[in-house]
Amino acid sequence: DGGITQSPKYLFRKEGQNVTLSCEQNLNHDAMYWYRQDPGQGLRLIYYSQIVNDFQKGDIAEGYSVSREKKESFPLTVTSAQKNPTAFYLCASSFAGTGAGNTIYFGEGSWLTVV
């Protein structure tokens, strides 16, 4: 089936640890995104990438890092520098370009909790 797969669904991080959230898509999308969602809140953009080997910071990039070595994959690392990482993380993808109708497709999300 075509779609976006995020893993793991639930992840626990100890203080001072780095953790990596996986995001894979088989939709042949050029662009991929990571959003953070706090309980009862909207989505805030962490990083986005429109092409392999290139990515841009979103509104809340501090304490996070990404890589885009393959078109299908856009992993997010939550570093120890992120002081309040407990949140719901959503990965998304879309076709790139300047077309007016690029729908974004989302994965099912990953819950990260600091213990």
Next chain:
Amino acid sequence: SQQGEEDPQALSIQEGENATMNCSYKTSINNLQWYRQNSGRGLVHLILIRSNEREKHSGRLRVTLDTSKKSSSLLITASRAADTASYFCATRATTSGTYKYIFGTGTRLKVLA
């Protein structure tokens, strides 16, 4: 920063009633999209309206767009308990040749059976 702001933040209605939620945005857009999110799940695309369109329908959904006021509304008619979810608007912002999708703060809709 969030470009879109939805209101109300929360809405509770009886099954069968209509639900209306609004979205305001700040910059020029090519299109505006509405998404739905069930609790603890990813977002699902509902409908897209282009900047040169004023109204669009899809099943029980009706979306309007007023680019002069930088606002959009989503109407769900004859609501059902299964419509209980959060609804977000999204716009595409262009920065230095790249673009990103910015989501609003969302409206939490509760439909009572």
